[in-house]
Every structure is written in structure tokens, then in C-alpha cells.
Amino acid sequence: MVRFRQWIGIAALLLLVLLVSACQDSGPDPCNEEGTLFTDDFSPDRNCGWALYNRSGAVATIEEGVLRMTTSQPGQIWWTNPGRSFDDVVITANVELVSGPQDNALALICRYQSSENFYVFLISSDGYYAIGKYQSGNNQVTYLTGDGQYAPSDAINQGQAGNTMRATCIGNELTLTVNGQTVDSVTDPTFVTGDIGVGISTFQPGSLVVAFDDVRVLAP
Numbered sequence: 001m002v003r004f005r006q007w008i009g010i011a012a013l014l015l016l017v018l019l020v021s022a023c024q025d026s027g028p029d030p031c032n033e034e035g036t037l038f039t040d041d042f043s044p045d046r047n048c049g050w051a052l053y054n055r056s057g058a059v060a061t062i063e064e065g066v067l068r069m070t071t072s073q074p075g076q077i078w079w080t081n082p083g084r085s086f087d088d089v090v091i092t093a094n095v096e097l098v099s100g101p102q103d104n105a106l107a108l109i110c111r112y113q114s115s116e117n118f119y120v121f122l123i124s125s126d127g128y129y130a131i132g133k134y135q136s137g138n139n140q141v142t143y144l145t146g147d148g149q150y151a152p153s154d155a156i157n158q159g160q161a162g163n164t165m166r167a168t169c170i171g172n173e174l175t176l177t178v179n180g181q182t183v184d185s186v187t188d189p190t191f192v193t194g195d196i197g198v199g200i201s202t203f204q205p206g207s208l209v210v211a212f213d214d215v216r217v218l219a220p
Helices: 012-016
Strands: 038-040 053-055 058-063 066-071 076-080 089-099 104-114 117-123 128-135 138-143 163-170 173-178 181-187 195-202 208-218
Touching: 058 076, 066 076, 066 195, 076 104, 089 104, 089 195, 104 163, 104 208, 117 163, 117 173, 117 195, 128 173, 128 181, 195 208
Parallel strands: none
Antiparallel strands: 038 208, 053 058, 058 066, 066 208, 076 195, 089 163, 089 208, 104 117, 104 195, 117 128, 128 138, 163 173, 173 181
16 A cells, blocks of 8 residues: 655754764865765764754764664654765665664655755655655655655565665666665756755654664765
């Protein structure tokens, strides 16, 4: 059954206060090693600039070698960015439901220009996906796939099984791949450059806890 899910609003204030990352200091950048544009395994010896917070029922923290995000606010997306800028990119990350509702959204973000303008690639822990965008003038996500709805995919591991997400943003083409399988692809010309990010949302009551690891950004 195709599900319709709509976020109530945006946690806009979080990304307006990004601190300057240690990765942006002069000298070698440990956050773009190994031939990548950006890489972070969240080890304690690096700081790649992610916005960390604990406010309004949501938490983003780096601990035990992962970026851990928590929310207990149904219908609201929370996210974090490293404060960078890219154009065409391929983003990969490992994501795992630690605890909480499986009726959720686990997100990769590309071409983030502001809290009101970015693309978002979504999967849920009960096996659904979507590609969407936020755009100024509308505080709700516009889904670009599934006739404006989430759609099911057998590529997504359900429950607390981990998933490897890949978001490809090249020119006007946006492609979501999960666990090595291409799930969907759309075209949209709205945004051409911006930051990357990760995010979460829950659509049911309860505290959702999600772990992100091995975030990598590659040139196409």
C-alpha cells in the first residue's frame, strides 16, 4: 500500500548557527582524504563541522564512532550539515535504526542552500522511499517520486537492519540507490549547488534514535 506522509514543518533554526569546522582551517583537510570531496567516519580524532545540538526534543551528537540523531516530535524533520558547498556529487552513508518507530524517515540531503531550499532522499524502516525537495514559500516537502507519495521498495532492509544509502545529484538528475539497487530517479532543475546533510523524522509517537556512519561525498 502506498503511503502518504507529509512533514508538518521544518526545524529551521538549527542550521543557521553552524560553527566553523576544524576541517576548514589551513593545512591538510582530514575530511576530504582518500580521493573524496568529503569523508567522515566520526572517529574521535576528526572534526568535520557537523552542527551538533540538544534542543526542542531533538538531539544530534557524535558518540561511539557514529553520528547519532534523536527526535520525539512526529511530523518534523531534523537534520545537520557539515557546512560545505558542492555541485555534482555522489553521497553515500550507512544508516541504522537504533530504536523507536519504524514509521519514520531517514534522509540524505544534497544541494542544501538554506533551511528552506534543498533536496532530500528518504527511506523508512518499514520499507518505503521518496525523493523530494524543500523550496522557499512552502514549509512542507514536495515529493518528486511516487505521484507525491512514499512508495514501497524491496531494496530497503526493514526494522533495525542497517541500510547503505546513495544519493546521486548530477545536473538535473536525482537518483536514490539503497543497498546497491537503484530505487528511483527523477529530474528537477531547481538547485545546482549547496551543502550535503543527513536527517531524520518520525511519523508516530515515541523517541526515534538513528545512527549514521561512513558519510562519503565523491565526484561523479
